[in-house]
Amino acid sequence: xxxxxxxxxxxxxxxxxxxxxxxxxxxxxxxxxxxxxxxxxxxxxxxxxxxxxxxxxxxxxxxxxxxxxxxxxxxxxxxxxxxxxxxxxxxxxxxxxxxxxxxxxxxxxxxxxxxxxxxxxxxxxxxx
Numbered sequence: 001x002x003x004x005x006x007x008x009x010x011x012x013x014x015x016x017x018x019x020x021x022x023x024x025x026x027x028x029x030x031x032x033x034x035x036x037x038x039x040x041x042x043x044x045x046x047x048x049x050x051x052x053x054x055x056x057x058x059x060x061x062x063x064x065x066x067x068x069x070x071x072x073x074x075x076x077x078x079x080x081x082x083x084x085x086x087x088x089x090x091x092x093x094x095x096x097x098x099x100x101x102x103x104x105x106x107x108x109x110x111x112x113x114x115x116x117x118x119x120x121x122x123x124x125x126x127x128x
Contacts, residue, residue: 029117039118046106047119055126067100078127086120 044053052059055072062069070077085097091110094103109116 035114072126
């Protein structure tokens with residue numbers, strides 16, 4: 001039974017690493033209308049509390065956070081970060097990319113690359 005547990009753990013790690021590699025590589029993903037709609041719902045339900053409806057880092061929960069949530073309108077920040085890093089922060093949490101551990105991971109999105117790409121697209125649009 002111990003060998004079976006090791007095999008399961010190894011396979012789980014391999015799946016995690018391959019998913020992480022896809023986000024790290026910043027692979028381009030087609031964004032469907034359904035993915036954009038799902039991303040809009042997710043942004044509203046998970047992101048607005050901290051980042052605010054317009055992505056300025058001024059959501060109702062932002063007042064209690066230190067450091068403050070990112071203002072997606074900041075052009076310096078927009079230029080300093082690539083899409084793959086934003087995607088990793090969305091899926092695996094802020095701490096994995098060297099920002100606040102207060103940014104929660106969204107592991108359910110790891111299997112939804114189109115939705116993650118649509119969220120990254122939204123963050124970029126807010127910066128324009």
